[in-house]
Amino acid sequence: MNGTLGTLPTELAGKAVMPDDRRYRMLRSTYTTVGRPAAVVLPESAGDIAAALRLARETGLRIAVRSGGHGLSGSGTNDGGLVIDLSAMHRVDVLDRGSRLVRVEAGARWAQVAQALAPHGLAISSGDHGNVGVGGIATGGGVGWLVRRYGLTVDHIRAVEVVLPDGTFVRADAEAEPDLLWVMRGAGAGAGIAVAFEIEAMELHGVGHAQLVAVMDPAGETLRRWAEVMARAPRELSTAVTLASQSTTTAAFITAVVTSDSPSVIRDAVEPLLGIGDVMAQQARIVPYTDLVPPHHMHANSGQMRSSTTNGLLTDMTPDAAHALVTASPAPHPVLIQLRSLGGATHDPAPSATAFAHRHQNTLVVVSAFPPDDRATLAAAWAPLARHTDGAYVNFESAPDETTFAHAYPGPTGTRVTDLWQRYDPDSVLRPQPPA
Structure with a gap:
């Protein structure tokens, strides 16, 4: 058989x-x-x-x-x-409104979570697309639209219900199975299958949502000014930047989200972004958080976006790093470059608090290339960027191997992750070839 x-x-x-x-x-x-x-x-x-x-x-x-x-x-x-x-397991329940504790099953998608929590005035910073599943984000990290105010998704997980590879059902929290809770918050894919998470949500109603477009100068000074603004920005402001090139011009499409429905707070948070360079267009409005991860995102997945992706974390946007980013976008073949602002609440936990150990870096850089030559194109584009990075995020990696493992789980973190994977999955049922 x-x-x-x-x-x-x-x-x-x-x-x-x-x-x-x-x-x-x-x-x-x-x-x-x-x-x-x-x-x-x-x-x-x-x-x-x-x-x-x-x-x-x-x-x-x-x-x-x-x-x-x-x-x-x-x-x-x-x-x-x-x-x-796990898509049939998608319940979302508010366990305790006073402590903002919610239970979310691993097969839910973040659009469903946002819709379920909105009537309670609650939200969880999660993925930036409503179709993304809870399980993958909540076991890997969670860099969402509210990240600088809320932190990572894993930072607010208080308990995880897990089926271990041998079929045992375990509830892991700080008192019972603390090692399992630790590894499930950042490296869960190699330890067990998450059934549900107990997560502390945040109070949230409306958010400020602004969109800007800025022309990139060849030296990358516009990117450096964006990074400088974010270094001084209030925690309420999180941004994502997409670099897109056409001919010899590279533009930065900036999405800014402010965790406030106060027009003055939103204005004060976003206004410094207008000074980073030649800002061509801008739009700002107050919207419910559900507009950022709407239900219409929940399409079927059929392999429709074939691509190769890798990533790295930047501590500082140095002149060389900024120049490399602008140069990588258009040549020799176009790639998609996305930057996510970190800092703020992501720096609060100690590096050892979760299996996501990157607590001092300020920018996540994600690069994607597309067929027919996506792997070769990605390798060529990433090579000049890689030397500027300090760590990586496991969820934005198309080809995980021992090298990418070491970037995502550096030093003692990687040792502990490997030891716990071997403890909970000694037969490598979930990860047939774990790092040596």
């Missing part, structure tokens, strides 16, 4: 989608990767997840775990294996 499904466990009756099922076409892939798994299992409980893990062990099928399906590495699907798709 090795390598084939055989007889399904009774718990999975009606929950396994085979290639001849009409649903298979829309369930087999992630956003970036087309998969051809032997089956996609849609569990509805921790018991179902344990049954799927048992089935994989008995059949020898390789496992892929998926929450939202945006995962850039494509690890949310495979060819010939078993995909555990």
